[in-house]
Amino acid sequence: MALKSKIVAGIDIGAATAKAVILNESKIIASHVIPTGESVKKAAESVMKQTLDKEGLSMNDISYKIATGYGRRAVSFADEVITEISCHAKGVNMLMPDAQTVIDIGGQDSKVIEISKDGNIGNFVMNDKCAAGTGRFLEVMARVLDSNINEIGSISLNGNEPCQISNTCTVFAESEMVTLRAEGETRENIFAGIHSAMAHRVVIMGNTVGFKKSVVFTGGVARNIGMKKFLQERVGMEIFVPEKPQIIGALGAAIVARNKI
């Protein structure tokens, strides 16, 4: 049973998507992402099962399971729960040991995390009473312009003159969109403006913690190349995005699980 005991899992249940990573020592042997849908509990079971199925494993093969993310406490099969803030630090630390800063933008919140030397949280800040800098904001804006959330990032790159999207409140930004649209502004410029405004908001928030090299961008929104570009502009340094940015939280949870066995 030596082999089995080295296999661990991290499950990250976010507001928008559920993610799982299975780790064998330091190797990711399987990962999977599904929409969270209506029941966080079901999403947790489902994403775990589908990830296990990929490698023909069963729950019994996993020696330790850690849940993280917004719905972490609903993961009944987890041995332990940890916040996604620690997990993103851990996950990034494993992939890029010299990284000192994580920008994590998820569906409902955004965080800027300083990673300590040992891969723990050194400092962090998370959006408080305003959702303007979150994935939800982008989603609402995409919907207003009848656009696919997965495409708006690349659309934004084609905006040669980003609109000034000045509203800080999601709801008012939305009506600003409608106005710009009515005025005949191009989608490209509107999306460029939206991404730029949102990047700015995240950077203002993150300045409390500071941005030290290297900066890594994680969470579902990190797949949005427009957001990466505008964050780079605002932060003034290169920002790295891991191959699968949305699984970094689950990876971090799996790493902590590995350290427990």
Place this chain on the structure above:
Amino acid sequence: MALKSKIVAGIDIGAATAKAVILNESKIIASHVIPTGESVKKAAESVMKQTLDKEGLSMNDISYKIATGYGRRAVSFADEVITEISCHAKGVNMLMPDAQTVIDIGGQDSKVIEISKDGNIGNFVMNDKCAAGTGRFLEVMARVLDSNINEIGSISLNGNEPCQISNTCTVFAESEMVTLRAEGETRENIFAGIHSAMAHRVVIMGNTVGFKKSVVFTGGVARNIGMKKFLQERVGMEIFVPEKPQIIGALGAAIVARNKI
């Protein structure tokens, strides 16, 4: 040309839907509603055409056209524009001459209007910096629970114990929803809570103007029977909903147009 000259139109371009009403003297001869979609200009042309088509009329048959609603200035074929606040007062005044108060809840804003004896605005209040009491709020909540916006009103009537939805901000109310859902609360009670909270917010706003008998509820959200019920509870008097509450603004515009010829 005597006949033609008495035919007038009102066009109401809202954030969510575009409406047109064609009036011959005091008789509504055609009305139509379509989603506004991406272009307000196109929506205006399209809803006008479809309404005309119903009666085999052409634009030339209409002697006066008044546009209202959020997108009123984009209606290039209109002879005049008037705010939806005046139009709702006019429309309600025609249908129910003794009505003194209009509650109009649209996609992006909500208003409480006092009607003067002559059917004009006597006083009014409109939501300022917060969208919590608007159709958009209901839409977001419906989406969180994967529900159809047209059904949530009747679902809410089956809630025997409305949840206390305490958040005043759309974004936070949304995360409250997610929590209630995770805690296993029924959809019925959640929707009852949402409707009750929203009704309360509209009534607090409307108290500046006051609710004098009779109170009429217009706008797209008035088709929601849950909202009617909870508004009645909060206002403490019967509230009337016209047969087609969403066309009242367009009707009012048509009435003003009729008075111009």
Place this chain on the structure above:
Amino acid sequence: MAFYKELLTLCAFEEDEIADQKQRIERTFEILGLGPEDMERAIERINKFYAVELLGVRKALGIWFKELFDLVLAKEEGKNVIYFGYPPPLLIGYIIKYATKPGNDYYVGCPEAVLCQVLGQLFDKLNPVLEAGEALGFPPGHGMCSMLQNRNGALDMGILPVPDLAIGVSYYCDMGPKADELMSHRHGNDVEYLDNSMDSPWGTWPDYDPEKIKFMAAQINKLFKSLKNKFGIEITDEVYEKGNESIMQYFMAVYGLNHHISADPCPLSLADAQLILNLGVGSTGVTIDEGFEAVQILTKEVEKRVEEGYGVVPKGAPRVLIYLPSFVDPAFNNLLNEVGLAVPITAALLPPPETPPPYPFTTIAEKLAERMMYSGVFHSAYGAIKFFAEGLKSTKVDGVIFNYQHNCRPCVCRSKLSKDYLDKETGLPMLLLEMDFYDNRNYSASSLQTRLEAFAEMLLAKKAEANKGIV
């Protein structure tokens, strides 16, 4: 059985006390619209959030109820009613109460604090009151804290007696007096203002412009004069001294309790501690008579817990100082323990610095004014932060939670300054949290929990790193 008996028994009321007070209790609950369901909810919440096995905690809960009865019924019982604003001029309030003690015909207190605690934290039924306040022109997002909303809202709902005199206080925040003006416009009550401005240049505390003391002393004397003319209340030297003594006795007992709470493992939850701490803030009535006893009982019980090694968190848990125990919800206060943080102390109990106040004032009014100035928090942002930083240095904690009322401008303006300055002075990790006094309507509980847990994880990791351990 009366529908409220179980609840009040839980809150350490004796059977015959409940019988004696029947009419008062029922009338209070009638006015507030509290019925059997509300009692059930309160029982459930109290059992969930507070250590009801401790008699001291139950006594404290009982005192809050007595404060509520005294407040709501004051006018009906023929008392003169004097309100003061928040943050309250505690010492002045206590002294007035002490002066009127013999006849027992005055209610003197800060009604919003009582409503926040009892109607809010215990019954979870403050929202309609806050909404009534909003309807008066204190909407959310307008820089109005829920304290301002709730007193005016309650008066408009008719659930609070209209005071004979309101003492408006602007030495910290300029909005209380405006809320008082709105109140007196609507209800016709008299108002006396205790004015001062929390403005001194950065870096000057504990020094200040003595003119401020003279001005505030003149305000206090004006209040005293009005008390004499209107009610015949005289604030003599003897009243001042004795009143002062009785409060100091109470607060020394609280300091004593706090000494035990700072044991490792931490023996008392923040929710329980807050019940006692806020008693001193929210009221000047029953607290003086019965609060001291409750604190003494609780102190003994906590001592016993310490002897037995009992903790609300494991031994060695990271220790944090919280700026202000929350009025929002006992759930928040308990959350700190749930995520594994020991909370041995709050800012209110930090020891004062050793430097004495710089000017030797002698009259009662001047002495009162100077004591407020010296407390730092009414001096300036610097005064508040410096006082805090000095206190922190004498306290062994691993981190600081600086929770501030997001609508409170003095707090907000200070929050980031505090983080920067404390970081430099103490190097302690600090978590900034936005709250309101009572506003479960405007925070996302799950996001709050994530931040607190992450802060706990960070502190644990830092401790482990410092011990060269590996997480």
Place this chain on the structure above:
Amino acid sequence: MAFYKELLTLCAFEEDEIADQKQRIERTFEILGLGPEDMERAIERINKFYAVELLGVRKALGIWFKELFDLVLAKEEGKNVIYFGYPPPLLIGYIIKYATKPGNDYYVGCPEAVLCQVLGQLFDKLNPVLEAGEALGFPPGHGMCSMLQNRNGALDMGILPVPDLAIGVSYYCDMGPKADELMSHRHGNDVEYLDNSMDSPWGTWPDYDPEKIKFMAAQINKLFKSLKNKFGIEITDEVYEKGNESIMQYFMAVYGLNHHISADPCPLSLADAQLILNLGVGSTGVTIDEGFEAVQILTKEVEKRVEEGYGVVPKGAPRVLIYLPSFVDPAFNNLLNEVGLAVPITAALLPPPETPPPYPFTTIAEKLAERMMYSGVFHSAYGAIKFFAEGLKSTKVDGVIFNYQHNCRPCVCRSKLSKDYLDKETGLPMLLLEMDFYDNRNYSASSLQTRLEAFAEMLLAKKAEANKGIV
């Protein structure tokens, strides 16, 4: 051609003036990061929003630019820099400026007002400054108005000189001094506070507690002493009288202009009127020297418009009084005319009531303090509303737009009270509008327009109904 020449020429700069000032102009624009594109935008905005065919308007625009140059370059040009907060202690500022006039080696002004007007309204480029302010701890939704955000933000960005002395003012709002404290912490400048509390019981204006005057006078004297010790500036009786005279001359000219604006049809847009009105508020420098002339020129031009029957709205348009012309955006001010409302007057120009102040104070400091108290707005909510109501009675308008800073707590608390009270006293329809000083980031332009249009439709209908007409 220099990239700024077209813009400055539009703003009534002479060719040789531009040549003479070349270095100063270029250095200012360099510091502010304003390039050719910004000039184009400003030209477009100015042509769109202001009546540039009027020399008086162009002169006023030019004065704003000169204020900007003087402000931004003050330190580099070796001047002493004295800032005062918002709402500014105008008279005191003018008098200090007058005292320092001979050497021309002082900048004395309210920098946030200059930034709001020039960087904001003309260039539409204030957002980065506001965001820098937010980053310092003045986030939106925290009861911080954009005036507080913008001065501190600009200082942190290094686009404003650090003052030698800041005069913190808390007689209206308690937050300015906290923002000043933050500033002096970060930049090390001196601060003197002009304290007072806007707290008097409802119904008392024009009476008040004379203690307030004594306190504020002591604060003013402290400031005068500090001016003498630090800079050698002496505020003598002569300086007071002459300074006062020069300002009164300016304001009487503005009153005179306003008299013509109140013609029917209304001959000047609110955006144009605001340019002149705010000059008096935002600055004490060039305005004293050149403002008077600009007002006189504009007055002649407006007189001519009146003679010709020219109106910015049709004759007979509903007439509204607006509480405060907006700092947000000239588009807002013009919108009032666009929806068909004539705006003959703003609250700042309402005639003072005839009752004289109740106490005969004699020293300069006391006279200054009393003048502020007597203006109502620094007295209490009641004082502000009553002053407004009395003025309204003497003014023929059909409605009132009460626009208030949604983050300004004195305003917010007063807004609903005002509507109720004015309704009772005058019966005039009143529209409440939430705004900020400069915050095009936080309002929905289309919703604002709908409200204004609906208000205009309502007033028109009321007029028609009153005339038994039918709409």
